[in-house]
Amino acid sequence: MIIATNITKQFGKLKALDNVSTSCKEGECIALIGPNGCGKTTLIKSILGMVVPDSGVITFRGKDIKNQWEYRDEIGYMPQIGRYPDNMTIGQVLDMIKNIRNKKTALDEDLIESFLLREILDKRMKTLSGGTRQKVSAALAFLFNPAVLILDEPTAGLDPLASEILKEKIIKEKGKLILITSHILSELDDVVTRIIYMQDGKLLFNKSIEDLKQDTGEVKLAKAIAQVMKI
Numbered sequence: 001m002i003i004a005t006n007i008t009k010q011f012g013k014l015k016a017l018d019n020v021s022t023s024c025k026e027g028e029c030i031a032l033i034g035p036n037g038c039g040k041t042t043l044i045k046s047i048l049g050m051v052v053p054d055s056g057v058i059t060f061r062g063k064d065i066k067n068q069w070e071y072r073d074e075i076g077y078m079p080q081i082g083r084y085p086d087n088m089t090i091g092q093v094l095d096m097i098k099n100i101r102n103k104k105t106a107l108d109e110d111l112i113e114s115f116l117l118r119e120i121l122d123k124r125m126k127t128l129s130g131g132t133r134q135k136v137s138a139a140l141a142f143l144f145n146p147a148v149l150i151l152d153e154p155t156a157g158l159d160p161l162a163s164e165i166l167k168e169k170i171i172k173e174k175g176k177l178i179l180i181t182s183h184i185l186s187e188l189d190d191v192v193t194r195i196i197y198m199q200d201g202k203l204l205f206n207k208s209i210e211d212l213k214q215d216t217g218e219v220k221l222a223k224a225i226a227q228v229m230k231i
């Protein structure tokens with residue numbers, strides 16, 4: 001569904017992405033992990049067309065995404081830090097995005113309900129706590145029932161109950177392509193089917209969970225990855 005081939009992106013002297021290649025299929029839930037600054041968000045933003053790679057090709061359903069935008073209709077994106085117009089209320093933000101997307105099919109308002117956002121629709125974005133802002137971002141990512149979900153640190157800032165609600169929602173979306181970055185590996189245990197580990201802009205390994213657990217003899221994802229990193 002998404003294929004990245006030899007993607008390189010340099011910011012000044014820093015190689016944020018160094019010849020990264022990978023492919024992501026429908027139905028996969030891929031965890032993109034690695035230390036701070038290893039290039040995860042840059043890779044995600046390259047897929048979204050928010051960062052233009054210096055070289056390499058990214059295709060979506062077989063079509064080069066360069067200078068394209070329609071493919072983004074099929075993607076729900078939850079950024080690490082959602083930025084919204086300060087003076088707009090949650091309700092106005094939701095309406096604005098609905099207008100921009102102008103989608104005729106049914107909306108998925110599960111998260112609006114389960115995060116109880118409907119009760120605070122008239123709260124202005126500038127007054128929201130970090131976690132509530134994250135809930136708005138999550139609700140927007142799922143709202144248009146996209147075929148692809150790209151979630152950048154989705155549970156950062158969410159309380160345990162909200163994290164669990166979001167995790168349950170991700171599990172419910174099985175069949176879609178889900179790309180998720182997280183530093184909290186224990187959270188990904190029941191969700192993820194494949195792990196991509198990045199370091200210094202390079203893709204260090206790319207393995208299915210079964211292979212990873214079999215290779216290491218570990219059941220817990222965090223321990224399995226720790227084993228691989230020691231080799």
Ligand SMILES: Nc1ncnc2c1ncn2[C@@H]1O[C@H](COP(=O)(O)OP(=O)(O)OP(=O)(O)O)[C@@H](O)[C@H]1O
Nearest residue numbers: 011014016034035036037038039040041042043080
């Ligand atoms: N627009 C930019 N201009 C300059 N440098 C950038 C820019 N965006 C990212 N970088 C740098 O590229 C590197 C990769 O950043 P990126 O945000 O992709 O890392 P990350 O793996 O997502 O990190 P984290 O886990 O902290 O979210 C970092 O060193 C970062 O400072």
